[in-house]
Amino acid sequence: MVAVDYDKIADRLAALSDEERNAFSAGSVESSLKEHARFSEAFEQGRCYICERPLATFSSENPCLHWLLKPKGFKKKHFPAVAARYSMFQIETYLRWVANTDGLAKNINALPEEGTGKLREVTVRYKHLEWSFSCTESDLRGHASTAHSNFPHFHFQMRLDRRPFINYSDFHLPLHERDVVGFELSKRMPDIFKIKFPGGEGMEEILQPQNYQVLLSKSSKSPDPEHAGLNISSMLIADDGHTIDGSALADLIERARAEGVTVASLLHTIPNASATTIISPGPAVVEQAPRNGRGT
Ligand SMILES: [Zn+2]
Numbered sequence: 001m002v003a004v005d006y007d008k009i010a011d012r013l014a015a016l017s018d019e020e021r022n023a024f025s026a027g028s029v030e031s032s033l034k035e036h037a038r039f040s041e042a043f044e045q046g047r048c049y050i051c052e053r054p055l056a057t058f059s060s061e062n063p064c065l066h067w068l069l070k071p072k073g074f075k076k077k078h079f080p081a082v083a084a085r086y087s088m089f090q091i092e093t094y095l096r097w098v099a100n101t102d103g104l105a106k107n108i109n110a111l112p113e114e115g116t117g118k119l120r121e122v123t124v125r126y127k128h129l130e131w132s133f134s135c136t137e138s139d140l141r142g143h144a145s146t147a148h149s150n151f152p153h154f155h156f157q158m159r160l161d162r163r164p165f166i167n168y169s170d171f172h173l174p175l176h177e178r179d180v181v182g183f184e185l186s187k188r189m190p191d192i193f194k195i196k197f198p199g200g201e202g203m204e205e206i207l208q209p210q211n212y213q214v215l216l217s218k219s220s221k222s223p224d225p226e227h228a229g230l231n232i233s234s235m236l237i238a239d240d241g242h243t244i245d246g247s248a249l250a251d252l253i254e255r256a257r258a259e260g261v262t263v264a265s266l267l268h269t270i271p272n273a274s275a276t277t278i279i280s281p282g283p284a285v286v287e288q289a290p291r292n293g294r295g296t
């Protein structure tokens with residue numbers, strides 16, 4: 001791999017005006033969404049939009065992302081060929097699209113754990129399939145001590161019905177140059193350069209404060225709390241010198257039930273009080289699959 005001066009690229013990006021940057025990012029979002037549309041149409045028909053074959057087929061001479069849906073014949077040993085052809089972020093994008101065909105965002109958990117030194121830790125689920133990616137600072141640098149891992153790489157886990165199929169420790173999968181560029185730039189300029197997955201938004205993207213109003217208006221109370229994608233809890237505080245009218249609150253809860261909307265979305269209608277709503281991942285959100293051990 002040719003040595004790339006990431007500081008220089010970061011400087012150039014930082015020098016762009018907001019307008020130039022937005023135009024660039026809007027263009028790439030648009031082309032991803034077009035690709036996503038092609039994916040969705042084919043996926044609904046049980047067909048792969050990349051190789052054009054049925055999703056249930058496998059032929060070892062043509063490595064394809066749809067192999068990760070576990071067609072008959074796909075084995076652990078075939079995975080490195082997929083990772084050689086497609087970059088980590090391409091694989092992740094594809095799996096996120098697959099996951100979102102079965103309920104928006106709740107099947108994708110990339111919520112960062114603070115202070116873990118992990119660059120990427122994400123678990124994606126679709127029905128009985130679960131895939132996880134892990135890349136730490138030390139994976140990106142390459143563990144210098146051993147020849148089989150002294151290059152930028154990531155780790156991958158796949159489970160079927162919660163049973164291991166590929167383990168994190170099975171492979172050191174080389175990062176493609178575009179992965180390394182993505183990591184390096186997002187480290188150097190986290191506010192400007194963000195890795196995005198249009199059409200594959202997970203909990204991390206959904207739970208941004210600017211989306212709260214939309215989430216509240218689109219959420220409905222789950223008939224079965226165990227299957228809720230979001231936890232919405234609210235606090236109502238009376239303004240100074242006022243008390244909250246209990247009967248108005250009771251009416252509002254009744255109204256929310258009748259209309260099938262969340263109580264939180266109506267709270268602002270209670271007079272002389274202010275409502276604070278906290279939105280967090282609900283019980284149906286896929287859990288991150290932990291990667292234990294060191295030096296793997
Ligand atoms: Zn395919």
Ligand SMILES: [Zn+2]
Binds near residue numbers: 138139143295
């Ligand atoms: Zn490693």
